[in-house]
Amino acid sequence: DTAVSQTPKYLVTQMGNDKSIKCEQNLGHDTMYWYKQDSKKFLKIMFSYNNKELIINETVPNRFSPKSPDKAHLNLHINSLELGDSAVYFCASSQATTLAGSTDTQYFGPGTRLTVL
């Protein structure tokens, strides 16, 4: 019954490897997000998709590539992992996002703790 789920929960890997994190939401939401939370708990948005279309693309290295096969899924692929990529990555979803008006409540997944050795 999990609303927003992510896999894996923990990911430990060597520098230079390529890895993916998967996210699924069963809330019927139109918009999904990826956030990165660093060791100081600072949470920063990376990407946002609305109905499979990329709408927010913050300044992140192009080693990070999101993919949305359908509006219930948003995966994050990371190439050539670096030590600085170690963080907790959160997926989130919300009902809608509009050109004018405000951002809806976001529902977060449990997070994926990525450790790059």
Added chain:
Amino acid sequence: SQQGEEDPQALSIQEGENATMNCSYKTSINNLQWYRQNSGRGLVHLILIRSNEREKHSGRLRVTLDTSKKSSSLLITASRAADTASYFCATDAVETGGGNKLTFGTGTQLKVEL
């Protein structure tokens, strides 16, 4: 750049006491939201206050918003040990070309002791 900053960074109180956390932001907003994060977990939405609202209540939570000072406060009354968590404010910003995003503050770590 980071939108919200919270104060204090950490707060330790006794069960039954009230806890107040403050959030300041820099630009105009449509709404401000408060989230809680328990250790090792994702964020959970607590309350949303729109820019034309000044105060909002939800159970033991009371949020105020002062758009002239670009600040908000979260008050938790009669705190419980289970309230121990990090609390984040988040503000939205309309993106050019479509899409809104939340910008999170630095968070306040609340510890409620028995």
